[in-house]
Amino acid sequence: MNRYELGIVDTRNIIKTLQDVYNYDFKNYALTFFKRRVEKIIISKNLKDADGFINKIIAEKDFFEIFLQSICVETTEMFRDPSLWRVLKEEIFPNKIQDSINFKIWFPEVASGEELYSTAIILKKLNLLKNVKFIASSLSDLVIENTQKGIFDAKKIEVNDANYKRIFSEGDLSEFFTQEGEKAFWDTSLIENTKFIKQNIIFDDYPKGVKLVLFRNQMIYFNQILQERYTKINYNGLVPGGYLIVGNNEIIDYWNSDKDFTLINKEESIYKKKLS
């Protein structure tokens, strides 16, 4: 199978088009990733080459929406890295949420919704769901729509269940979803307390007073400039002492970042916003 390969000049032209036509600035996305995503669309939609892509995206707003959706990478599974979810279930959630009301948890890119539903299921099991408020942002309206419907690929049921069993000694996920052929649907009452926000790449409006940000394996698709910008937005959204959790091979490391955050759990990449 031979893939179409996008040149650097073509990639820059595409980035410029997206900026000029839709005011989305992708230049600080990680180049390898961005190229690969565009190549995939060019092949799957039979667009032949970069010009085909550019012409279609200028002509069709709907196609731009599909592109935005494809830039938001799905989480690989529910409860990815079960050891992190055990820390949340056994330490952070009971200790911090038990006596709170409106404990705000923010998902800056909700992607496939799996981080949101994973969080909601654990809180439901702990009987703490009523104490939290979720905020879920995404670049893509289609992503938000699918998350609101709770839709996911039934092929993932097995891996999701295996992870669940690494966190809970009893039961399985079946009480939380229904299957219809190749598709499955989460019980959307889990996320009825969620505010969805459509975002551009630059967060002009972001939530404040957040106690926990779950932002794992999304900033890996950015270069370091955008990583720093997003991390500072997370910092500004968080209350002092609030948590920021990133993917387990991500590191927060910009100039003076140790004045902003303390790494409190290296294994699970849990950072805490400093008090002042």
Add this chain to the structure above:
Amino acid sequence: MYKAVVIGGSAGSFQVITKILNSLPINFPLPVLLSLHRLKHVRSGFVEALSIKSSIPIVEPYDKENIKPGKGYLAPANYHMYIELNKRIALSTEEPVNHSRPSIDLTFETAAQAYRDKLIGIILSGANRDGANGLKKLKQAGGLAIVQDPNECQVKTMTEASLNLTSVDHIFTTEQIIKFLLNLK
């Protein structure tokens, strides 16, 4: 003249990999990029096992970590490992390729884009076709393609798939691979 070595294999090639890594001197002049199939939910243990007798440090890199000579970079569990044009690691959780994440193809392909003809690619024993396309891209970009001698491999699928797709520069036994690497300057 070479700037990096990229190695692909599966968990079954663990012994060959450790043999190669253990024979490299501490001042080995190139970075070693390792994309090896592994269990996705077992995060720890692998890099530690590879490090035990290796003179060069082996790490599971952080996203956007700078690639340095004399150091081994192992693709972390359940991530693809890309090489950016600016010689940094980029991790990805995109869909598996050839049922694999990490995918050897993707590491080889992106390394070939970053290092062009300054790259050495080595495919070791493994149980699926992953790596064959990546090695082809590497060769097309001017890199040097090496495949482990299939006669030496318990599972030949990966090496034979690579040999079918690319006319490689060398078919080497483990000992020959080591000798070749030790002669690099």
